Protein backbone atom coordinates (compact mmCIF):
# COMPACT_ATOMS: atom_id res chain seq x y z
CA UNK A 96 0.00 0.00 0.00
CA UNK A 97 1.45 3.39 -0.88
CA UNK A 98 1.50 6.13 1.72
CA UNK A 99 0.24 9.53 0.73
CA UNK A 100 2.80 12.29 0.39
CA UNK A 101 2.05 15.96 0.37
CA UNK A 102 4.03 18.46 -1.62
CA UNK A 103 5.74 19.96 1.42
CA UNK A 104 7.01 16.54 2.38
CA UNK A 105 8.26 16.00 -1.12
CA UNK A 106 10.13 19.28 -1.16
CA UNK A 107 11.85 18.49 2.11
CA UNK A 108 12.41 14.86 1.34
CA UNK A 109 15.35 13.25 3.09
CA UNK A 110 15.55 9.52 3.46
CA UNK A 111 16.17 9.43 7.20
CA UNK A 112 14.98 7.34 10.09
CA UNK A 113 15.16 3.58 9.80
CA UNK A 114 12.79 1.37 7.86
CA UNK A 115 14.20 -1.61 6.08
CA UNK A 116 10.71 -2.59 4.97
CA UNK A 117 10.92 0.31 2.54
CA UNK A 118 13.04 -1.87 0.32
CA UNK A 119 10.53 -4.71 0.41
CA UNK A 120 7.38 -3.09 -0.81
CA UNK A 121 5.66 -0.10 -2.24
CA UNK A 122 6.38 1.75 0.90
CA UNK A 123 8.00 4.36 2.92
CA UNK A 124 10.87 5.79 0.89
CA UNK A 125 11.40 9.22 2.37
CA UNK A 126 10.95 7.87 5.87
CA UNK A 127 13.24 4.96 5.36
CA UNK A 128 16.80 4.85 6.66
CA UNK A 129 19.29 6.19 4.17
CA UNK A 130 22.00 3.81 5.32
CA UNK A 131 19.56 0.91 5.40
CA UNK A 132 18.34 1.75 1.89
CA UNK A 133 21.89 1.98 0.63
CA UNK A 134 22.86 -1.31 2.30
CA UNK A 135 19.81 -2.97 0.76
CA UNK A 136 20.74 -1.57 -2.65
CA UNK A 137 24.28 -2.85 -2.39
CA UNK A 138 23.09 -6.25 -1.22
CA UNK A 139 20.60 -6.42 -4.10
CA UNK A 140 23.15 -5.10 -6.59
CA UNK A 141 23.84 -8.15 -8.76
CA UNK A 142 22.63 -7.52 -12.30
CA UNK A 143 21.42 -4.02 -11.51
CA UNK A 144 24.98 -2.75 -11.00
CA UNK A 145 23.63 -0.39 -8.37
CA UNK A 146 26.70 -0.83 -6.14
CA UNK A 147 28.88 0.67 -8.90
CA UNK A 148 26.31 3.38 -9.59
CA UNK A 149 26.28 4.39 -5.91
CA UNK A 150 30.07 4.40 -5.86
CA UNK A 151 30.11 6.70 -8.89
CA UNK A 152 27.53 8.98 -7.23
CA UNK A 153 29.78 9.20 -4.15
CA UNK A 154 32.62 10.43 -6.36
CA UNK A 155 30.53 12.71 -8.56
CA UNK A 156 28.39 14.27 -5.85
CA UNK A 157 30.47 14.32 -2.67
CA UNK A 158 28.51 14.69 0.54
CA UNK A 159 29.44 16.78 3.52
CA UNK A 160 29.53 18.66 5.71
CA UNK A 161 25.85 17.65 5.51
CA UNK A 162 24.93 14.37 3.90
CA UNK A 163 21.95 15.82 2.19
CA UNK A 164 20.79 19.43 2.25
CA UNK A 165 17.04 19.88 2.54
CA UNK A 166 15.66 20.17 -0.94
CA UNK A 167 12.92 18.58 -2.98
CA UNK A 168 13.00 14.94 -4.08
CA UNK A 169 16.20 14.64 -6.15
CA UNK A 170 14.47 12.67 -8.89
CA UNK A 171 12.57 15.82 -9.85
CA UNK A 172 15.76 17.10 -11.51
CA UNK A 173 15.99 14.13 -13.88
CA UNK A 174 12.26 14.10 -14.51
CA UNK A 175 12.25 17.79 -15.39
CA UNK A 176 15.14 17.38 -17.84
CA UNK A 177 13.33 14.53 -19.61
CA UNK A 178 10.00 16.35 -19.70
CA UNK A 179 11.52 19.43 -21.27
CA UNK A 180 12.96 17.52 -24.23
CA UNK A 181 11.11 17.19 -27.50
CA UNK A 182 10.26 13.70 -28.69
CA UNK A 183 11.23 12.20 -25.35
CA UNK A 184 9.02 10.01 -23.16
CA UNK A 185 9.69 9.74 -19.44
CA UNK A 186 8.61 6.78 -17.34
CA UNK A 187 8.90 6.57 -13.56
CA UNK A 188 9.33 3.39 -11.60
CA UNK A 189 8.74 3.97 -7.91
CA UNK A 190 6.28 4.10 -5.05
CA UNK A 191 2.92 5.58 -5.93
CA UNK A 192 3.31 8.33 -3.33
CA UNK A 193 6.64 9.45 -4.83
CA UNK A 194 5.20 9.39 -8.34
CA UNK A 195 2.16 11.35 -7.21
CA UNK A 196 4.37 14.06 -5.69
CA UNK A 197 6.74 14.16 -8.65
CA UNK A 198 4.00 14.42 -11.26
CA UNK A 199 2.21 17.06 -9.18
CA UNK A 200 5.40 19.13 -8.99
CA UNK A 201 6.11 18.66 -12.70
CA UNK A 202 2.71 19.97 -13.67
CA UNK A 203 2.94 22.74 -11.10
CA UNK A 204 6.07 23.85 -12.96
CA UNK A 205 4.29 23.74 -16.30
CA UNK A 206 5.20 20.37 -17.84
CA UNK A 207 2.96 19.83 -20.81
CA UNK A 208 3.67 16.11 -21.09
CA UNK A 209 2.32 13.00 -19.51
CA UNK A 210 4.56 11.22 -17.06
CA UNK A 211 4.65 7.47 -17.61
CA UNK A 212 4.38 5.23 -14.58
CA UNK A 213 4.88 1.51 -14.07
CA UNK A 214 3.22 0.64 -10.75
CA UNK A 215 4.34 -2.23 -8.57
CA UNK A 216 3.47 -4.11 -5.43
CA UNK A 217 5.48 -6.30 -3.08
CA UNK A 218 4.95 -9.33 -5.26
CA UNK A 219 5.99 -7.80 -8.59
CA UNK A 220 8.98 -6.22 -6.90
CA UNK A 221 10.19 -9.39 -5.23
CA UNK A 222 9.53 -11.76 -8.12
CA UNK A 223 11.16 -9.56 -10.75
CA UNK A 224 7.84 -9.03 -12.55
CA UNK A 225 8.31 -5.28 -12.14
CA UNK A 226 11.30 -5.38 -14.47
CA UNK A 227 9.22 -7.32 -17.01
CA UNK A 228 6.46 -4.70 -16.67
CA UNK A 229 8.96 -1.89 -17.28
CA UNK A 230 10.33 -3.68 -20.33
CA UNK A 231 6.82 -4.13 -21.66
CA UNK A 232 6.03 -0.43 -21.09
CA UNK A 233 9.21 0.59 -22.90
CA UNK A 234 8.38 -1.64 -25.89
CA UNK A 235 4.82 -0.30 -26.01
CA UNK A 236 6.06 3.32 -25.93
CA UNK A 237 8.98 3.03 -28.36
CA UNK A 238 7.36 4.48 -31.46
CA UNK A 239 9.97 6.06 -33.73
CA UNK A 240 7.34 8.34 -35.27
CA UNK A 241 6.79 9.89 -31.81
CA UNK A 242 10.04 9.56 -29.92
CA UNK A 243 13.81 9.84 -30.20
CA UNK A 244 14.33 8.55 -26.67
CA UNK A 245 12.59 6.99 -23.70
CA UNK A 246 13.89 7.78 -20.23
CA UNK A 247 13.15 5.33 -17.43
CA UNK A 248 13.87 6.57 -13.90
CA UNK A 249 14.19 4.17 -10.97
CA UNK A 250 13.15 5.96 -7.77
CA UNK A 251 14.26 4.93 -4.27
CA UNK A 252 12.49 1.62 -3.69
CA UNK A 253 13.16 0.00 -7.10
CA UNK A 254 16.77 1.23 -6.91
CA UNK A 255 17.23 -0.21 -3.42
CA UNK A 256 15.65 -3.43 -4.62
CA UNK A 257 18.05 -3.71 -7.55
CA UNK A 258 15.58 -3.46 -10.45
CA UNK A 259 18.16 -3.78 -13.27
CA UNK A 260 17.38 -1.01 -15.76
CA UNK A 261 20.75 -1.62 -17.41
CA UNK A 262 19.28 -4.84 -18.82
CA UNK A 263 16.68 -2.93 -20.84
CA UNK A 264 17.32 -2.91 -24.60
CA UNK A 265 19.50 0.04 -25.62
CA UNK A 266 17.34 0.83 -28.65
CA UNK A 267 13.98 -0.29 -29.98
CA UNK A 268 13.29 0.58 -33.62
CA UNK A 269 15.77 3.45 -33.36
CA UNK A 270 14.28 4.84 -30.14
CA UNK A 271 17.02 5.09 -27.51
CA UNK A 272 16.24 3.73 -24.05
CA UNK A 273 17.99 5.49 -21.19
CA UNK A 274 17.51 3.77 -17.82
CA UNK A 275 18.85 5.63 -14.78
CA UNK A 276 18.76 5.12 -11.02
CA UNK A 277 18.04 8.38 -9.17
CA UNK A 278 17.63 7.44 -5.52
CA UNK A 279 17.33 10.02 -2.77
CA UNK A 280 19.92 8.01 -0.83
CA UNK A 281 22.53 8.40 -3.59
CA UNK A 282 21.94 11.73 -5.34
CA UNK A 283 22.03 14.62 -2.86
CA UNK A 284 20.05 17.33 -4.70
CA UNK A 285 17.63 17.70 -7.56
CA UNK A 286 20.24 19.92 -9.22
CA UNK A 287 22.65 17.01 -9.41
CA UNK A 288 19.89 14.69 -10.62
CA UNK A 289 19.70 16.88 -13.75
CA UNK A 290 23.32 15.92 -14.31
CA UNK A 291 22.56 12.21 -13.87
CA UNK A 292 20.25 12.27 -16.90
CA UNK A 293 22.23 14.83 -18.92
CA UNK A 294 25.41 12.78 -18.37
CA UNK A 295 23.69 9.51 -19.35
CA UNK A 296 22.35 11.11 -22.54
CA UNK A 297 25.71 12.64 -23.45
CA UNK A 298 27.38 9.27 -22.96
CA UNK A 299 24.84 7.62 -25.26
CA UNK A 300 25.16 10.36 -27.90
CA UNK A 301 28.97 10.30 -27.71
CA UNK A 302 28.97 6.56 -28.38
CA UNK A 303 26.65 7.08 -31.35
CA UNK A 304 28.87 9.86 -32.75
CA UNK A 305 31.93 7.63 -32.39
CA UNK A 306 30.23 4.90 -34.41
CA UNK A 307 29.21 6.93 -37.45
CA UNK A 308 27.43 10.01 -38.83
CA UNK A 309 24.77 11.54 -36.62
CA UNK A 310 21.91 14.01 -37.15
CA UNK A 311 22.94 17.62 -37.83
CA UNK A 312 21.56 20.45 -35.69
CA UNK A 313 18.04 21.60 -36.61
CA UNK A 314 19.33 24.94 -37.95
CA UNK A 315 22.49 23.55 -39.53
CA UNK A 316 26.03 23.80 -38.17
CA UNK A 317 27.17 27.22 -37.06
CA UNK A 318 29.91 28.87 -39.10
CA UNK A 319 31.79 29.92 -35.98
CA UNK A 320 33.29 27.54 -33.46
CA UNK A 321 30.74 27.21 -30.69
CA UNK A 322 30.95 27.16 -26.91
CA UNK A 323 28.45 24.72 -25.36
CA UNK A 324 26.76 26.03 -22.20
CA UNK A 325 26.25 23.77 -19.21
CA UNK A 326 23.32 24.47 -16.89
CA UNK A 327 19.67 25.45 -17.15
CA UNK A 328 19.54 29.23 -17.42
CA UNK A 329 17.20 32.08 -18.19
CA UNK A 330 16.35 31.96 -21.94
CA UNK A 331 17.94 35.38 -22.63
CA UNK A 332 21.29 34.36 -21.14
CA UNK A 333 22.51 32.16 -24.05
CA UNK A 334 21.66 35.07 -26.38
CA UNK A 335 23.64 37.52 -24.21
CA UNK A 336 26.54 35.05 -24.00
CA UNK A 337 26.43 34.74 -27.80
CA UNK A 338 26.89 38.52 -27.98
CA UNK A 339 29.89 38.34 -25.66
CA UNK A 340 31.48 35.52 -27.69
CA UNK A 341 30.95 37.19 -31.06
CA UNK A 342 33.98 39.55 -30.89
CA UNK A 343 36.13 36.49 -30.11
CA UNK A 344 34.97 34.93 -33.37
CA UNK A 345 32.94 32.33 -31.43
CA UNK A 346 29.25 31.58 -30.98
CA UNK A 347 27.01 30.19 -28.24
CA UNK A 348 26.41 26.48 -28.76
CA UNK A 349 23.67 24.27 -27.36
CA UNK A 350 22.64 24.53 -23.72
CA UNK A 351 22.95 21.24 -21.81
CA UNK A 352 20.53 19.82 -20.59
CA UNK A 353 19.33 20.06 -24.18
CA UNK A 354 15.77 20.46 -25.45
CA UNK A 355 16.23 17.90 -28.19
CA UNK A 356 18.30 14.75 -28.71
CA UNK A 357 20.19 16.01 -31.79
CA UNK A 358 21.49 19.03 -29.80
CA UNK A 359 23.58 16.59 -27.78
CA UNK A 360 25.77 15.98 -30.84
CA UNK A 361 26.17 19.73 -31.34
CA UNK A 362 27.21 20.16 -27.71
CA UNK A 363 29.77 17.36 -27.96
CA UNK A 364 31.07 18.96 -31.17
CA UNK A 365 31.66 22.35 -29.49
CA UNK A 366 35.12 23.96 -29.35
CA UNK A 367 34.82 24.31 -25.56
CA UNK A 368 32.29 23.91 -22.78
CA UNK A 369 31.36 26.68 -20.36
CA UNK A 370 30.36 25.09 -17.03
CA UNK A 371 28.03 27.97 -16.12
CA UNK A 372 26.53 25.73 -13.41
CA UNK A 373 29.44 23.98 -11.74
CA UNK A 374 27.88 20.72 -10.53
CA UNK A 375 27.46 18.81 -13.84
CA UNK A 376 30.21 16.34 -13.03
CA UNK A 377 28.96 13.38 -15.09
CA UNK A 378 28.31 15.63 -18.10
CA UNK A 379 31.78 17.14 -17.79
CA UNK A 380 33.25 13.62 -17.78
CA UNK A 381 31.59 13.00 -21.15
CA UNK A 382 32.78 16.30 -22.60
CA UNK A 383 36.31 15.58 -21.43
CA UNK A 384 36.12 12.11 -22.98
CA UNK A 385 35.18 13.91 -26.22
CA UNK A 386 38.32 16.06 -25.83
CA UNK A 387 36.56 19.33 -25.00
CA UNK A 388 38.14 21.87 -22.65
CA UNK A 389 35.94 23.00 -19.75
CA UNK A 390 35.81 26.59 -18.47
CA UNK A 391 34.42 27.38 -15.04
CA UNK A 392 32.63 30.47 -13.67
CA UNK A 393 30.50 32.67 -15.99
CA UNK A 394 30.35 36.15 -17.54
CA UNK A 395 28.70 37.84 -14.57
CA UNK A 396 29.47 41.44 -13.66
CA UNK A 397 32.62 43.27 -14.70
CA UNK A 398 35.36 41.09 -13.21
CA UNK A 399 33.57 37.82 -13.93
CA UNK A 400 33.09 38.74 -17.59
CA UNK A 401 36.69 39.94 -18.00
CA UNK A 402 38.12 36.72 -16.55
CA UNK A 403 35.67 34.48 -18.39
CA UNK A 404 36.45 36.04 -21.79
CA UNK A 405 40.17 35.54 -21.12
CA UNK A 406 39.62 31.89 -20.10
CA UNK A 407 37.43 31.17 -23.14
CA UNK A 408 39.91 32.88 -25.45
CA UNK A 409 42.73 30.83 -23.96
CA UNK A 410 40.83 27.53 -24.32
CA UNK A 411 39.79 28.26 -27.92
CA UNK A 412 43.14 29.63 -29.12
CA UNK A 413 41.89 33.20 -29.67
CA UNK A 414 44.80 35.70 -29.98
CA UNK A 415 45.39 37.80 -26.84
CA UNK A 416 44.89 41.06 -28.74
CA UNK A 417 41.46 39.89 -29.90
CA UNK A 418 40.49 39.02 -26.33
CA UNK A 419 41.75 42.40 -25.09
CA UNK A 420 39.80 44.20 -27.82
CA UNK A 421 36.65 42.29 -26.86
CA UNK A 422 37.14 43.16 -23.19
CA UNK A 423 37.63 46.83 -24.07
CA UNK A 424 34.48 46.80 -26.12
CA UNK A 425 32.21 44.92 -23.72
CA UNK A 426 33.30 45.76 -20.20
CA UNK A 427 32.47 49.49 -20.11
CA UNK A 428 28.80 48.72 -20.80
CA UNK A 429 28.73 46.26 -17.90
CA UNK A 430 30.46 48.72 -15.60
CA UNK A 431 27.95 51.35 -16.69
CA UNK A 432 24.97 49.06 -15.99
CA UNK A 433 26.33 48.24 -12.53
CA UNK A 434 26.90 51.92 -11.73
CA UNK A 435 23.45 52.90 -13.03
CA UNK A 436 21.66 50.44 -10.73
CA UNK A 437 23.55 50.29 -7.44
CA UNK A 438 22.34 48.04 -4.62
CA UNK A 439 22.70 49.33 -1.08
CA UNK A 440 22.17 46.97 1.82
CA UNK A 441 23.25 43.78 3.53
CA UNK A 442 22.04 40.60 1.82
CA UNK A 443 22.35 36.94 2.82
CA UNK A 444 21.86 34.50 -0.01
CA UNK A 445 21.16 30.77 -0.25
CA UNK A 446 19.69 28.34 -2.74
CA UNK A 447 19.93 24.95 -4.41
CA UNK A 448 20.20 25.88 -8.10
CA UNK A 449 24.00 25.98 -8.34
CA UNK A 450 24.18 29.61 -9.49
CA UNK A 451 24.34 31.08 -5.95
CA UNK A 452 27.99 32.14 -6.16
CA UNK A 453 27.41 33.88 -9.49
CA UNK A 454 24.48 35.85 -8.10
CA UNK A 455 26.56 36.81 -5.06
CA UNK A 456 29.33 38.15 -7.33
CA UNK A 457 26.85 40.31 -9.17
CA UNK A 458 25.39 41.65 -5.93
CA UNK A 459 28.83 42.49 -4.54
CA UNK A 460 29.78 44.29 -7.75
CA UNK A 461 26.50 46.18 -7.55
CA UNK A 462 27.56 47.55 -4.17
CA UNK A 463 25.71 45.20 -1.79
CA UNK A 464 27.28 43.81 1.36
CA UNK A 465 27.02 40.01 1.11
CA UNK A 466 28.34 38.34 4.27
CA UNK A 467 27.06 34.80 3.55
CA UNK A 468 26.31 32.52 0.59
CA UNK A 469 24.90 29.04 1.16
CA UNK A 470 24.51 26.54 -1.66
CA UNK A 471 23.12 23.02 -1.53
CA UNK A 472 25.62 22.08 -4.23
CA UNK A 473 29.14 20.80 -3.53
CA UNK A 474 32.43 22.57 -4.05
CA UNK A 475 33.81 21.75 -7.51
CA UNK A 476 36.76 23.00 -9.60
CA UNK A 477 34.36 24.86 -11.88
CA UNK A 478 33.24 27.35 -9.23
CA UNK A 479 36.70 27.89 -7.78
CA UNK A 480 37.24 31.27 -9.50
CA UNK A 481 34.00 32.48 -7.88
CA UNK A 482 34.93 31.13 -4.46
CA UNK A 483 38.32 32.85 -4.58
CA UNK A 484 36.82 36.16 -5.78
CA UNK A 485 34.10 36.14 -3.12
CA UNK A 486 36.35 35.08 -0.24
CA UNK A 487 38.80 37.85 -1.14
CA UNK A 488 35.91 40.19 -0.46
CA UNK A 489 35.06 38.67 2.91
CA UNK A 490 32.10 36.53 1.86
CA UNK A 491 31.57 33.33 3.88
CA UNK A 492 30.65 30.44 1.57
CA UNK A 493 28.93 27.30 2.81
CA UNK A 494 28.72 24.36 0.37
CA UNK A 495 26.08 21.68 0.96
CA UNK A 496 24.50 24.24 3.27
CA UNK A 497 21.62 23.01 5.41
CA UNK A 498 18.55 25.02 6.31
CA UNK A 499 20.04 25.38 9.79
CA UNK A 500 23.20 26.97 8.29
CA UNK A 501 21.12 29.42 6.29
CA UNK A 502 18.94 30.36 9.25
CA UNK A 503 21.95 30.73 11.53
CA UNK A 504 23.49 33.12 8.98
CA UNK A 505 20.23 35.06 8.80
CA UNK A 506 20.17 35.47 12.60
CA UNK A 507 23.89 36.25 12.85
CA UNK A 508 24.11 38.83 10.06
CA UNK A 509 20.65 40.41 10.43
CA UNK A 510 20.44 41.31 6.72
CA UNK A 511 18.29 43.99 5.11
CA UNK A 512 17.23 41.35 2.58
CA UNK A 513 17.34 37.55 2.69
CA UNK A 514 17.44 35.72 -0.62
CA UNK A 515 16.85 32.04 0.00
CA UNK A 516 14.79 28.90 -0.10
CA UNK A 517 11.11 28.89 0.93
CA UNK A 518 11.66 28.24 4.68
CA UNK A 519 14.37 30.92 4.88
CA UNK A 520 12.10 33.42 3.13
CA UNK A 521 9.26 32.50 5.48
CA UNK A 522 11.45 32.99 8.56
CA UNK A 523 12.77 36.31 7.29
CA UNK A 524 9.32 37.69 6.47
CA UNK A 525 8.00 36.55 9.83
CA UNK A 526 10.65 38.65 11.50
CA UNK A 527 9.87 41.67 9.31
CA UNK A 528 12.80 41.35 6.91
CA UNK A 529 12.18 41.58 3.15
CA UNK A 530 13.00 38.32 1.41
CA UNK A 531 13.10 36.87 -2.09
CA UNK A 532 12.72 33.24 -3.11
CA UNK A 533 15.88 32.33 -5.02
CA UNK A 534 14.44 29.74 -7.41
CA UNK A 535 11.45 31.66 -8.74
CA UNK A 536 12.60 35.26 -8.43
CA UNK A 537 16.38 35.26 -8.84
CA UNK A 538 17.41 32.27 -10.93
CA UNK A 539 14.56 33.02 -13.35
CA UNK A 540 16.18 36.29 -14.49
CA UNK A 541 19.06 37.11 -16.80
CA UNK A 542 22.38 37.14 -14.99
CA UNK A 543 25.00 37.47 -17.73
CA UNK A 544 26.65 40.57 -19.14
CA UNK A 545 25.12 44.03 -18.87
CA UNK A 546 21.57 42.60 -19.02
CA UNK A 547 22.19 40.66 -15.81
CA UNK A 548 23.58 43.64 -13.92
CA UNK A 549 20.50 45.78 -14.57
CA UNK A 550 17.89 43.08 -14.14
CA UNK A 551 19.07 41.69 -10.80
CA UNK A 552 19.45 45.12 -9.21
CA UNK A 553 15.89 46.01 -10.18
CA UNK A 554 14.25 43.13 -8.31
CA UNK A 555 16.62 43.37 -5.33
CA UNK A 556 16.09 47.11 -4.90
CA UNK A 557 12.33 46.72 -5.15
CA UNK A 558 12.47 44.12 -2.35
CA UNK A 559 14.76 46.25 -0.19
CA UNK A 560 12.36 49.16 -0.54
CA UNK A 561 9.61 47.00 1.00
CA UNK A 562 11.02 47.28 4.52
CA UNK A 563 8.57 50.03 5.62
CA UNK A 564 5.65 47.82 4.53
CA UNK A 565 6.95 44.98 6.71
CA UNK A 566 7.37 47.39 9.63
CA UNK A 567 3.83 48.71 9.13
CA UNK A 568 2.42 45.18 9.01
CA UNK A 569 4.28 44.12 12.12
CA UNK A 570 3.07 47.23 13.94
CA UNK A 571 -0.50 46.62 12.79
CA UNK A 572 -0.51 43.01 14.01
CA UNK A 573 1.45 43.75 17.18
CA UNK A 574 0.13 41.81 20.15
CA UNK A 575 -2.06 39.32 18.28
CA UNK A 576 0.19 36.44 19.27
CA UNK A 577 1.90 33.84 17.16
CA UNK A 578 1.70 30.12 16.54
CA UNK A 579 -0.85 28.33 18.75
CA UNK A 580 -1.69 31.68 20.41
CA UNK A 581 -2.32 33.61 17.16
CA UNK A 582 -5.53 35.63 17.31
CA UNK A 583 -7.39 37.92 19.73
CA UNK A 584 -8.32 36.00 22.89
CA UNK A 585 -10.01 36.67 26.20
CA UNK A 586 -7.96 33.76 27.49
CA UNK A 587 -4.82 32.99 25.55
CA UNK A 588 -4.80 29.24 24.83
CA UNK A 589 -2.05 27.22 26.43
CA UNK A 590 -0.07 24.88 24.27
CA UNK A 591 -0.84 21.25 25.02
CA UNK A 592 1.88 18.76 24.28
CA UNK A 593 0.81 16.06 21.85
CA UNK A 594 0.55 12.50 23.20
CA UNK A 595 3.47 11.60 20.93
CA UNK A 596 5.69 14.35 22.39
CA UNK A 597 4.68 13.30 25.92
CA UNK A 598 5.57 9.70 25.17
CA UNK A 599 8.95 10.70 23.80
CA UNK A 600 9.77 12.51 27.05
CA UNK A 601 9.39 9.29 29.06
CA UNK A 602 12.35 7.02 29.71
CA UNK A 603 12.30 4.01 27.38
CA UNK A 604 11.42 1.58 30.20
CA UNK A 605 8.21 3.47 30.92
CA UNK A 606 6.91 3.33 27.38
CA UNK A 607 3.99 1.07 26.63
Ligand code: SF4
Pocket residue numbers: 105108109110123124125126168169170189190193196250251252278279280
Ligand atom coordinates in the same frame (compact mmCIF):
# COMPACT_ATOMS: atom_id res chain seq x y z
S1 SF4 B 1 11.90 8.90 -4.77
FE1 SF4 B 1 12.99 8.68 -2.84
S2 SF4 B 1 13.64 10.75 -2.29
FE2 SF4 B 1 12.04 10.93 -3.88
S3 SF4 B 1 10.06 11.17 -2.79
FE3 SF4 B 1 10.37 8.98 -3.17
S4 SF4 B 1 11.40 8.14 -1.35
FE4 SF4 B 1 11.63 10.40 -1.31
